[in-house]
Amino acid sequence: MEKKLKELLEKYSHTSRDSLIPILQDVHDELGYLSEESLSAIGKHLNVPTSKIYGLATFYNQFRFQPKGKNHIRVCHGSSCHLMGTVTLLEVIEKILKIKPGQTSRDGKFSLEVVSCVGACAQSPVISINGKPYGKLTTERLEQIIEEQSSIEPA
């Protein structure tokens, strides 16, 4: 990871703080999240305190600060899904897994993200797990799906 990070940072000038967001995006794309180590390396590269970089990064919903879980859940929060009850689905997920959007469960099995319309409005409310969509979802079916995924042992 250290080598990849170094290679990414070398693409950007040490002096231009305008590069901060593109660097954060590149590192996030490459690693899947922004680790403490990567934030610190970016800070050193741009000569900006890590706390400032972290503060700015948390302003953007797109960045995660923990690696994704084995099952990455995306909850659609587009208008149609919102009207059809994804808020309730999100609450159920948060309660069962004890995580909030952007977090990963302690056992690493689940991570959660809220996304905008995924283009399947006719199936509202929609969530996806590792890219597999689950439409017209009820809370009962959601609880069942989480239970099924919880019992699958890591490969």
Ligand code: FES
């Ligand atoms: S609003 Fe959820 S799929 Fe369009």
